[in-house]
Amino acid sequence: MDFYSKFAKRRETLNSLLCVGIDPDVSKLPPSLEKFPDKLFLFSKEIVDATADYAVAYKPNIAFYEAFGSKGIEQFEKVISHIRTNHPEIPIVADAKRGDLDNTAKQYAKFFFKELGVDSLTLSPYMGSDTIKPFLEDESKLVFLLCLTSNPDSAELQKKTFSETGRTLYREVAALSEKFSPRNVGLVVGATHPKQLSEIRNAHPDRILLIPGYGAQGASLEEVVAVCGKNALINSSRSIIFSSSGPDFAEAARKSAASISVEMKKLLA
């Protein structure tokens, strides 16, 4: 099934937009896992199994695995394989923020879509359309382009306005996404920018938005759901996966995911 259908089906089934971010920061893992050489995998697997009833999608970030080189990537591969085998109904967005020349992009597409078989991938749009196209050869896949990111310095470039089009850089990226089908290209927009999130939603109603950064410095879940509509994935990582550092970490993650889901259901009603 293609990403779009898988996402839509899962969203309807759960009546939720919750994307669970799998970011196994080694400095925050439960001490009980410390002794295991494959602790990134073990932690991720436990979190996945504990939250599967509530996850519309999973978004593992490869950086946390790549930090440990080939041994880390091996665990990343095992996490993806575990989700695909045990929770095949849940779409996977690999958070990789890749982006490279045509020929090189093909290599990244080969790894993520053919070897790993994830459903979706985040990309940096800086280099332009010809670096995005190689990722869309398989029409069942979707890429999320970084549009307006949740970090403080995102304004440095992304919020400046181009004189040729009157659009900010992030709006230009959103406009560029319209070259492609909404079934193939979505946009990453941080919840730290509720006004701009609303602006992008209105201008591009068909694009799936991937929204990190709600809570903490960002807008509340209520605000985000109010502006983003149903064509979106709202990501939560740390507030779910690091709910407890005790041996009950998985059960605590499940409770956090359940509680966000209940809130979401109310907001979407």
Place this chain on the structure above:
Amino acid sequence: MDFYSKFAKRRETLNSLLCVGIDPDVSKLPPSLEKFPDKLFLFSKEIVDATADYAVAYKPNIAFYEAFGSKGIEQFEKVISHIRTNHPEIPIVADAKRGDLDNTAKQYAKFFFKELGVDSLTLSPYMGSDTIKPFLEDESKLVFLLCLTSNPDSAELQKKTFSETGRTLYREVAALSEKFSPRNVGLVVGATHPKQLSEIRNAHPDRILLIPGYGAQGASLEEVVAVCGKNALINSSRSIIFSSSGPDFAEAARKSAASISVEMKKLLA
């Protein structure tokens, strides 16, 4: 020794700016290597040893290894280790074009600089300064920010002009690099844009430029050297590493590297 000193010393020793790009595209490898499971490593190692007399720097692109997942990354690790052990005087620029949030960027920095021990890394600047800073905690390292890339669609975003500053996006990135020491942040500028290359060189004389894409669609080596000055690395990948697909591939690569070096020496004289 820090990247900057290593680069400067090597440049003076060889009187050259040649950066050898290690892009082991599996579809182009010599058939004689086909049977080996670690053919990416074997090919890269042979190319490195054959061209070491002429390489001011090596630029292996991780995408060609990552295409094969953890087994590919393992070979990438072996390539880096081989260069560091056998050719410690030659600086390594890992071409990865990474870029992610503060905490996540730290993970990438950990892999490339601590685990692998490369001297330099390419980064995408789209997300802004706070995603660049985590890579500069070790002051001996340098990152090259994508500025104006060599692909045709680079113009879509990079050549548009911001009304706030009157600068194009690529000039804005170049301006942003000035927040950091020239010993820590350089710029990637494609040889496909000789006019803009000259403009960037004049505006940022202290920045090391990493210049891919000369020949083929780009400017000639003569044109590039005339505008970029000596504070630059001029990259050549395919025209060196795929000089022959026969069993003589390494010797052919050596000859190509030697011939570019001779031309460069003349142009720099």
